[in-house]
Amino acid sequence: MSDYRLLLLLMPLLTFIAGCEQQSTRQLAQKGLVYCSEGNPATFNPQLDISGITVDATSHQLYNRLIRYNPETGQLEPELATSWLLRDDGVTYEFQLRKDVPFHSTPYFTPTRNFNVDDVIFTFDRWRMLSHNYHNVSGGSYPYFESLELSQVVEEVSRINGYRVKIKLSHPDSSFLASLATDFAIILSAEYAEYLEDEELDKSLIDRRPIGTGPYKFASFQRNSHIRYFRHPDYWAGPAKPEQLLYDITPTSSMRLAKLITGECDVAAYPAQTELKVIQEHPELTLDELPGLNVGFWAFNTKRPPFDNPKVRRALAMAIDKETLLDAVYFDSAVRAKGILPPTSWAYDQTQQEVNYNPVRARQLLEEAGFGEGFSMNIWALPVQRPYNPNARKMAEIMQRYLAEIGVSARIISYEWSNFRERLRAMQHDSVLIGWSADNVDPDNFYRPLLSCPAVDSGSNRANWCHPEFDKVLEQALMSADKQQRTALYRQANQILNDQMPLVPLAHAYRFQAYRKAVRNLPILPFGGIAFGGVSKEER
Amino acid sequence: MLYYLLRRINLLLVTLLILTLASYALVFLFPGDPITNLTGISDTHSAAYQRQSFAYNLTQGWWQGYITYMQDLLSGQWGLSMSTGKSVFADIGAHLPASIELAMYAMLVSVFVSLPLGIIAGLRHGRHTDSMVLGASLVGYSMPVFWLALIMILVFSLQLGLLPISGRISLLYDVPAETGFILLDILTSDLPNQDAAFNDALRHLILPTLSVSIVTSAMIIRLTRRSVVDVMRRDYIKAAYAKGLTQWQVLWRHGLKNALMPIMPQLAMQFTVLLTNAMIVEVIFSWPGIGEWLVQAIYMRDYPAIRGGMLVVSALVIMFTIAIDVFMRAFYPLSKRQIHAQV
Numbered sequence: 047m048s049d050y051r052l053l054l055l056l057m058p059l060l061t062f063i064a065g066c067e068q069q070s071t072r073q074l075a076q077k078g079l080v081y082c083s084e085g086n087p088a089t090f091n092p093q094l095d096i097s098g099i100t101v102d103a104t105s106h107q108l109y110n111r112l113i114r115y116n117p118e119t120g121q122l123e124p125e126l127a128t129s130w131l132l133r134d135d136g137v138t139y140e141f142q143l144r145k146d147v148p149f150h151s152t153p154y155f156t157p158t159r160n161f162n163v164d165d166v167i168f169t170f171d172r173w174r175m176l177s178h179n180y181h182n183v184s185g186g187s188y189p190y191f192e193s194l195e196l197s198q199v200v201e202e203v204s205r206i207n208g209y210r211v212k213i214k215l216s217h218p219d220s221s222f223l224a225s226l227a228t229d230f231a232i233i234l235s236a237e238y239a240e241y242l243e244d245e246e247l248d249k250s251l252i253d254r255r256p257i258g259t260g261p262y263k264f265a266s267f268q269r270n271s272h273i274r275y276f277r278h279p280d281y282w283a284g285p286a287k288p289e290q291l292l293y294d295i296t297p298t299s300s301m302r303l304a305k306l307i308t309g310e311c312d313v314a315a316y317p318a319q320t321e322l323k324v325i326q327e328h329p330e331l332t333l334d335e336l337p338g339l340n341v342g343f344w345a346f347n348t349k350r351p352p353f354d355n356p357k358v359r360r361a362l363a364m365a366i367d368k369e370t371l372l373d374a375v376y377f378d379s380a381v382r383a384k385g386i387l388p389p390t391s392w393a394y395d396q397t398q399q400e401v402n403y404n405p406v407r408a409r410q411l412l413e414e415a416g417f418g419e420g421f422s423m424n425i426w427a428l429p430v431q432r433p434y435n436p437n438a439r440k441m442a443e444i445m446q447r448y449l450a451e452i453g454v455s456a457r458i459i460s461y462e463w464s465n466f467r468e469r470l471r472a473m474q475h476d477s478v479l480i481g482w483s484a485d486n487v488d489p490d491n492f493y494r495p496l497l498s499c500p501a502v503d504s505g506s507n508r509a510n511w512c513h514p515e516f517d518k519v520l521e522q523a524l525m526s527a528d529k530q531q532r533t534a535l536y537r538q539a540n541q542i543l544n545d546q547m548p549l550v551p552l553a554h555a556y557r558f559q560a561y562r563k564a565v566r567n568l569p570i571l572p573f574g575g576i577a578f579g580g581v582s583k584e585e586r
Numbered sequence: 587m588l589y590y591l592l593r594r595i596n597l598l599l600v601t602l603l604i605l606t607l608a609s610y611a612l613v614f615l616f617p618g619d620p621i622t623n624l625t626g627i628s629d630t631h632s633a634a635y636q637r638q639s640f641a642y643n644l645t646q647g648w649w650q651g652y653i654t655y656m657q658d659l660l661s662g663q664w665g666l667s668m669s670t671g672k673s674v675f676a677d678i679g680a681h682l683p684a685s686i687e688l689a690m691y692a693m694l695v696s697v698f699v700s701l702p703l704g705i706i707a708g709l710r711h712g713r714h715t716d717s718m719v720l721g722a723s724l725v726g727y728s729m730p731v732f733w734l735a736l737i738m739i740l741v742f743s744l745q746l747g748l749l750p751i752s753g754r755i756s757l758l759y760d761v762p763a764e765t766g767f768i769l770l771d772i773l774t775s776d777l778p779n780q781d782a783a784f785n786d787a788l789r790h791l792i793l794p795t796l797s798v799s800i801v802t803s804a805m806i807i808r809l810t811r812r813s814v815v816d817v818m819r820r821d822y823i824k825a826a827y828a829k830g831l832t833q834w835q836v837l838w839r840h841g842l843k844n845a846l847m848p849i850m851p852q853l854a855m856q857f858t859v860l861l862t863n864a865m866i867v868e869v870i871f872s873w874p875g876i877g878e879w880l881v882q883a884i885y886m887r888d889y890p891a892i893r894g895g896m897l898v899v900s901a902l903v904i905m906f907t908i909a910i911d912v913f914m915r916a917f918y919p920l921s922k923r924q925i926h927a928q929v
Binding site: 077078080265269270271272274290292294296301304305307308309310 | 669670671739743744747750751752753756757758760872874882
């Protein structure tokens with residue numbers, strides 16, 4: 047028998063393999079959207095967890111908030127509330143709610159009524175009242191609201207009628223509306239909660255098998271594998287186009303990129319800095335970028351000498367060249383920071399003064415402060431990659447060389463992340479390279495947690511800096527509802543910061559989003575989170 | 587035969603017993619407190635800790651603990667996986683079929699590709715075809731399986747964009763897991779797009795199956811070739827030619843059977859090698875089998891899962907080996923002389 051005839055024997059196998067290629071999945075791909083996410087959500091209720099993974103997986107897909115930010119204008123706009131007003135007393139908000147908003151109907155729960163004021167009251171009471179039936183369900187911790195002490199701020203949530211709700215605060219708080227528009231302030235179904243109680247089911251199902259009003263409804267979750275959502279056909283803003291939304295849990299960033307290239311994912315979470323170029327150059331992929339609402343900075347422990355001297359802090363700030371740091375660490379993916387507010391914030395001050403690289407003046411200042419001989423200090427570099435600083439260690443090494451030029455010898459210190467944060471909280475550092483990502487567009491979200499006196503105690507004021515005058519300005523800004531007046535006050539605050547220099551703002555990093563060209567209308571949200579409600583896929 | 591069977595069953599039971607002892611001992615060999623390792627409860631004074639140590643019966647000495655362990659093992663209570671929160675037994679049940687499926691298809695491909703190739707090489711002994719097949723098999727044999735898998739991803743998925751790189755099927759298809767064997771599950775399901783799903787699952791199978799089967803194929807090619815070369819030199823083959831039979835007839839009537847018989851047992855033994863390779867490949871292709879699951883468990887220090895997983899995989903290999911032994915004995919007369927197990 048010839049080789050040829052034997053090859054014929056193999057033919058069925060070869061055609062079998064060849065026949066399997068491509069085809070089929072294309073039509074179905076049209077009907078589903080696959081997002082390669084980086085990990086498992088801790089829960090399906092973003093009120094309970096502030097991690098980005100949980101927020102990405104749940105907030106905009108399953109739920110709605112009363113109000114939201116328009117990602118383009120940065121303005122607040124209606125979501126489940128159609129309008130709202132602040133009464134003359136400055137502490138009472140009234141919200142008119144949207145009618146005909148159905149909750150998800152799923153195999154595990156069929157709602158009998160649409161969204162109304164009861165759901166708002168239930169949701170607020172759950173996180174703010176310790177005595178509430180559901181407060182302690184799933185751990186009883188609501189980290190975002192707790193960090194803002196919102197349960198103390200909100201005094202009363204009451205019904206005016208079926209579609210009108212009144213929220214009374216204990217004192218004026220101009221950032222309150224901004225907090226309501228965050229990814230955490232979602233609205234749950236009171237009827238579902240009642241149902242779980244009446245049927246004596248496990249109450250934590252409310253967070254594990256969620257019911258919301260969002261564009262997608264929960265179908266299944268398999269740990270380390272995937273989350274499956276189906277389209278909510280009666281979504282109030284019009285049903286989503288893809289019938290399914292899938293989260294393909296892929297922890298390695300290079301694997302996510304590979305799957306994006308092969309088309310197994312339509313959108314991939316958090317591309318690494320080094321992958322950006324590959325994505326940009328690939329004909330099938332799109333990379334969106336947006337200046338993020340964050341700031342990376344170098345904070346001094348102002349309680350420790352010689353950093354308690356503003357002259358020394360100023361000298362150190364002058365010793366480093368921000369441009370070099372930006373080039374070496376962020377690879378064109380950040381803008382230089384003048385102050386702690388990023389340019390996208392409405393209170394950003396274009397005219398703000400900043401300290402420029404000037405080693406000669408820095409030496410002079412050190413001499414004036416009595417440190418002409420120089421001194422030694424440490425720089426704590428955060429050990430993990432964060433959006434606001436992709437490589438703090440490298441940054442610290444460059445700074446080390448700049449500081450040596452003015453006679454300051456710096457030692458770089460790094461611990462494992464949780465250990466690092468603990469020691470930082472105990473204020474064991476001289477200076478630290480760290481940063482902040484905002485949760486809402488309100489400028490207060492940058493100033494108060496980072497530099498106010500109360501933040502020294504709560505541990506988020508890395509500069510250990512307490513300046514009563516500065517706090518007073520912030521307080522005034524918070525009390526005022528007038529944007530112009532607030533902007534003026536924040537300029538005043540900037541001036542104090544520039545004089546005192548408790549920290550050196552370095553960069554505002556961009557936010558990136560990578561997806562296939564077939565994906566349409568995927569907004570890039572400035573303060574994190576991802577929203578698939580309006581996304582569609584084009585046939586290619 | 588009965589005596590032989592009894593001996594083999596005896597061997598199986600003793601080996602399994604040693605395995606359970608080893609897996610029981612694992613918990614003491616891991617660093618840290620055994621109960622903390624098994625349950626994740628770190629406070630040794632808490633009531634929960636006391637309850638657990640009572641449940642595991644470790645306070646009564648290791649022997650009592652072992653008896654309790656065996657009782658739990660036999661009743662299917664293998665503890666809870668700390669990473670998934672589900673029963674280890676159920677988790678293994680959900681992941682094992684995927685591994686077996688992959689190993690099985692790889693075996694099929696190996697046999698269907700490498701037997702004919704081995705035969706061709708054997709028949710063309712010493713010629714170009716032989717050298718080519720032999721050379722190719724050498725390359726396949728010397729390539730580490732994880733490296734091969736990565737190269738395949740690079741070429742077929744990333745460069746050519748032909749095949750997917752992860753999972754068993756596109757997530758867009760919601761195939762209910764009845765048997766755990768994906769192709770079977772698709773065929774027995776009432777999915778509206780059954781054909782497309784089947785096709786998609788096949789596409790997902792190609793790269794992992796090829797990665798696993800290439801090493802085995804190389805092995806089988808070499809075995810078959812050797813055997814065919816030996817057989818074709820025999821006198822009865824020459825006699826068959828002398829009778830005027832064509833090469834095809836000689837091969838079919840006399841050559842093939844005699845050439846394949848001696849390699850059958852070795853062929854079957856390849857399955858265990860294959861299962862091991864499949865576990866490595868699973869990690870690379872995110873194939874949701876027992877290998878991937880075990881590696882995740884090791885990353886998470888999920889001791890109950892590690893313990894259960896190890897036990898199942900090693901028990902599986904032993905049971906398969908012994909089953910093949912018995913099977914060969916029944917159908918392959920030459921092995922009848924062996925009563926005792928051989929290494």
